[in-house]
Amino acid sequence: MTDRLTVHDPRGYPPKVTGKRLAPRLESLDGKVVYLVDCLFDNSAAFMDQMQDWFSHNLPAVETRIIRPRESWVDDPDMRTAISKSGDAAILGVGL
Amino acid sequence: MCRSTALANGTPTQRQAFVPQPVVGRTPAQLRGYIEGLDPISNRPVMQEIIEGLANPLNDNDLKDMSFERSTPRLLPPSGEADLEQLFMDNRWTDFQPIVLPIEARVAAMLAGTSHGPDETVGQLRPTFFREAWESTVEKVAVNAVMAGARPEYFPVILALAASGITARQSSTNSFGMISVVNGPIRHEIGMNCGIGAMGPYNHANAAIGRAYGLLSQNLQGGSVPGDTYMGSLGNWYAQGATFAENEEASPWTPLHVQKGFKPEDSTVSIFVGGWYTQAGYGPRETWREKLRRTFRACEPYQPPVFVMDPLSARGFVAEGFDSKEKLIEWCAENAEMPAREYWDDLWVQTLLRPHAVAGVEPYASRLKAAPDELVKLWQPEQINIVVTGGETQPAWKMFGGAWRNSTFSVDSWR
Numbered sequence: 204m205t206d207r208l209t210v211h212d213p214r215g216y217p218p219k220v221t222g223k224r225l226a227p228r229l230e231s232l233d234g235k236v237v238y239l240v241d242c243l244f245d246n247s248a249a250f251m252d253q254m255q256d257w258f259s260h261n262l263p264a265v266e267t268r269i270i271r272p273r274e275s276w277v278d279d280p281d282m283r284t285a286i287s288k289s290g291d292a293a294i295l296g297v298g299l
Numbered sequence: 300m301c302r303s304t305a306l307a308n309g310t311p312t313q314r315q316a317f318v319p320q321p322v323v324g325r326t327p328a329q330l331r332g333y334i335e336g337l338d339p340i341s342n343r344p345v346m347q348e349i350i351e352g353l354a355n356p357l358n359d360n361d362l363k364d365m366s367f368e369r370s371t372p373r374l375l376p377p378s379g380e381a382d383l384e385q386l387f388m389d390n391r392w393t394d395f396q397p398i399v400l401p402i403e404a405r406v407a408a409m410l411a412g413t414s415h416g417p418d419e420t421v422g423q424l425r426p427t428f429f430r431e432a433w434e435s436t437v438e439k440v441a442v443n444a445v446m447a448g449a450r451p452e453y454f455p456v457i458l459a460l461a462a463s464g465i466t467a468r469q470s471s472t473n474s475f476g477m478i479s480v481v482n483g484p485i486r487h488e489i490g491m492n493c494g495i496g497a498m499g500p501y502n503h504a505n506a507a508i509g510r511a512y513g514l515l516s517q518n519l520q521g522g523s524v525p526g527d528t529y530m531g532s533l534g535n536w537y538a539q540g541a542t543f544a545e546n547e548e549a550s551p552w553t554p555l556h557v558q559k560g561f562k563p564e565d566s567t568v569s570i571f572v573g574g575w576y577t578q579a580g581y582g583p584r585e586t587w588r589e590k591l592r593r594t595f596r597a598c599e600p601y602q603p604p605v606f607v608m609d610p611l612s613a614r615g616f617v618a619e620g621f622d623s624k625e626k627l628i629e630w631c632a633e634n635a636e637m638p639a640r641e642y643w644d645d646l647w648v649q650t651l652l653r654p655h656a657v658a659g660v661e662p663y664a665s666r667l668k669a670a671p672d673e674l675v676k677l678w679q680p681e682q683i684n685i686v687v688t689g690g691e692t693q694p695a696w697k698m699f700g701g702a703w704r705n706s707t708f709s710v711d712s713w714r
Contacts, residue, residue: 211401211442214371215433215519222309222365236637274654
């Protein structure tokens with residue numbers, strides 16, 4: 204068939220992307236408090252325990268604290284407040 | 300997936316590091332190996348990437364304004380039929396089966412299947428709740444309905460599915476499938492099959508509505524592309540299209556939609572989220588209680604079952620004294636159990652339910668207190684559903700994983 208057809212685009216409408224600036228980086232991690240966020244996936248606690256142990260052996264000047272949200276898959280504002288109030292940085296771990 | 304999510308969230312330069320999968324089931328020593336090893340994506344040391352991510356200065360790209368508008372056109376540039384079919388395939392706008400090209404006349408004909416205007420917003424869909432939600436209009440839904448081969452009279456059912464906010468192309472690693480059940484007069488008005496082969500490819504309306512639900516989900520939510528917007532490890536046959544109708548006339552029990560608060564004369568579609576497992580059986584025969592107990596224990600405990608049975612089976616359960624769905628559901632809830640150690644060893648029970656148990660939420664807290672060999676109940680009665688369908692050629696039943704999440708929707712409001 205050589206006829207040219209006009210067809211509809213089947214895709215929906217994406218939302219506007221609103222940029223967010225990344226937090227300023229630290230000059231050094233020495234003496235800083237780094238939160239390790241265990242997002243409560245199966246075995247993620249063991250993973251974060253190992254990461255904390257890695258810091259204690261390799262970067263002992265960094266204080267790490269493991270923290271957990273109230274439940275998995277759900278935002279926990281109290282946890283975020285605690286991190287921003289008493290922490291300098293955070294590492295979020297997700298995965299299966 | 301992580302990068303496209305960060306982009307949509309307005310932080311495309313967000314620092315990320317990856318370790319191999321899985322984390323589940325790995326020993327502490329193996330996890331330590333991940334941490335001390337290489338990022339499989341960048342091939343650089345994982346911890347070096349993390350430390351640099353926290354302490355290296357931001358660069359010019361980080362400081363750019365990452366806000367931008369996007370849209371999709373109403374029409375595509377004119378082209379030949381074969382080229383358009385290839386374009387749809389290449390862009391992953393299809394399910395890799397031939398589609399009906401959505402030319403303007405076909406879409407206009409589909410729009411005649413509803414009183415709603417083409418520009419009316421239908422709702423939002425997204426691959427999973429942490430991703431961005433895309434919006435759709437009646438016309439965009441019509442486009443996908445045409446592609447699936449649907450007829451205009453099916454369109455109110457398809458619109459109800461699109462407006463549900465529940466995607467049939469969930470991106471979870473669990474490989475979801477959505478099973479939808481139609482109730483009420485619309486079943487016969489559009490010629491759906493709830494007799495012989497109700498759950499198979501033996502009826503145009505059943506097949507086309509199920510397919511349309513899948514196509515509209517992937518296209519109206521911004522895609523369902525493996526590795527990006529789809530992460531289901533195994534995939535799911537139910538995602539090919541799993542729509543059927545309840546055989547209300549042959550059932551001895553109350554129809555599903557009436558159980559959910561609608562009137563018998565209402566037309567509805569109910570969505571069950573899951574499709575992780577399928578069990579099967581016959582009867583009830585002499586040992587039906589043992590059979591069902593074994594079946595429950597073989598189910599994935601996180602996901603409650605939808606018990607679908609032929610009218611012959613349903614009448615058999617009536618003969619056993621279950622003169623309502625509710626009575627049989629109560630029996631199922633009472634007899635669906637497994638040892639606590641098996642229950643809590645389940646990946647998703649551990650991930651999603653254990654935090655509730657630790658927080659003291661019942662019934663999970665009591666289940667967590669149970670001794671390892673103590674039997675714990677798997678589901679509450681309100682989590683179990685029963686649907687009657689089929690053509691009475693055999694007293695057969697199936698049981699598949701499917702959560703009902705207040706997910707029975709009016710079809711009539713989309714006529």
